[in-house]
Ligand code: ZN
């Protein structure tokens with residue numbers, strides 16, 4: 001019988017000992033009976049996201065966990081910025097990170113247009129337009145930030161930025177970095193000129209000038225990335241995939257992979273999210289889907305804050321929500337791990353490995369009884385994120401034989 005799979009990624013889970021917690025990690029310090037139950041009945045180990053010592057982003061790590069090598073399929077930061085703002089992107093599109101900036105007489109006097117956000121949505125709409133065979137969509141993000149997605153024939157990301165990266169300089173003309181970028185550079189320069197014209201005349205900016213504030217009359221673009229032709233999750237893994245995730249960029253990635261994206265009421269993508277609702281939803285989805293990805297972001301948020309007690313408390317709350325996982329081993333394989341470590345002492349992603357546990361009915365426990373950085377390391381597995389999908393498929397009775 002083939003089983004369904006639930007992969008639960010506790011974002012930034014791994015940590016280092018902290019004096020705030022008597023030299024224990026938040027995971028070690030947390031009351032975590034359900035995680036320990038999974039460890040006591042499952043196969044344990046440590047997992048290196050991407051490869052040992054690599055400090056990775058959530059984006060590259062999640063891609064590798066889902067079976068996609070980011071060295072082949074990573075679309076670049078521009079597309080992820082667009083995904084994070086909830087924009088739809090398709091293979092062949094070109095996406096940029098963008099800023100509203102202040103252009104005075106041809107010189108950028110503030111790259112962030114006073115970090116103003118009010119009115120940016122209107123400005124973004126005004127410069128979302130079609131020109132010939134190309135369509136340009138702009139979406140406003142936090143403060144002055146935005147993303148630009150261009151769709152049309154034969155786009156290339158072999159082009160430079162219009163952002164001069166310094167104040168006191170004119171915006172750069174977009175230049176090809178390779179002859180394959182010639183046409184795209186032309187298209188982009190024509191668009192940016194049109195955008196400049198529209199923005200300068202816009203009511204929102206005229207109002208700002210009248211009130212002595214900085215107008216967002218220039219769209220500076222950078223980090224061009226072309227969305228690669230990427231096989232769907234089903235094509236890649238021969239499973240029907242779903243996700244229960246909070247972060248907009250991760251929802252966007254799952255949509256790009258044509259997985260079914262599910263929202264859960266009260267799931268906020270940060271501390272205090274509806275953890276129980278997410279896990280229950282994932283359990284429900286095992287009847288309609290072969291594979292369910294769950295991401296819980298709160299652990300990473302606490303790590304970036306450098307807040308040991310908060311990270312411990314978040315883990316305790318998540319652990320309580322995991323109760324239903326103990327009774328579905330007859331038809332599901334469960335994996336709990338992190339996408340990288342976010343040590344509270346470092347307040348950023350580190351290259352430390354993360355604990356991992358695989359559980360389903362009938363597997364042999366490897367003698368590990370606790371789920372944490374140290375206990376899991378004495379388990380039977382020492383793997384990278386690229387191995388996770390193979391192990392899950394194998395335990396789910398879904399893998400083909402290698403050889404005869
Ligand atoms: Zn992450």
Ligand code: ZN
Nearest residue numbers: 012300342349
């Ligand atoms: Zn993070």
